[in-house]
Amino acid sequence: MTDDVPGVASAETPNTRQRLFNRYFTAILIDLTVLNLFVEYSDYVVIDSFTISLLTAFLLQVLLKLTLAIEHRIGAYFNAKTGAVAKFLRFFCAWAILFGSKFVILAAVNVAFGDDVDFAGPLHGVAIFIAVVVAMLVAEEAMVRFYHRLG
Structure with missing residues (x-):
């Protein structure tokens, strides 16, 4: 019946791409x-326009997902190894990638948007940038958990 009426939402199960x-x-x-x-x-956070903030959010999402993919790949490599050294290297590399990537991401934002996006304050804006990223990740996780609780 909904096939005949354009614009009516379907109850079909979405595919993987959707x-x-x-x-x-x-x-x-x-x-x-x-x-x-x-x-x-x-x-400490200044963005000149909504369009720039939308593009910044998109860039941050892409770079954060790339960072997590790299961290998981390296983590899987060390998880396949045995011993205390491998376990230490797993956690050390995860920390180094997750922390160090913030500097790379901040540099990418600076290259992409220049003076249109400014993170200022302590540690040349790194502290507020990390706070923004952590808040984004916490908000995303909260929404995922809320979604799953809906059943």
Whole structure:
């Protein structure tokens, strides 16, 4: 019946591409919201326009997912090894990648948007940038957990 009426939502199960689209679309909107809350309520985050903040949220989402993919790949390599040294290297490499990537991501934002995006404050803006990223990840995780609780 809904096939005959354009614009009516379907109850069909989404395919993998549709689920991925929904996941990343939602994540980018969450990141956009968090980023703009920091712009509005913090003197340390300045973004010149909504369009730039949307593009920044998109870039951050892509780079954060890339960082997590790299960390998981290296983690899997060390998880396949046995011994205390491998376990130490697993955690050390995870920390180094997850922490160090923030400097790379901040540099990428600077290259992509220049003076249109400014993270200022302690440690040349690194502290507030890490706070923004952590807030984004916490907000994304909270939404995922809420979604799963819906059943």
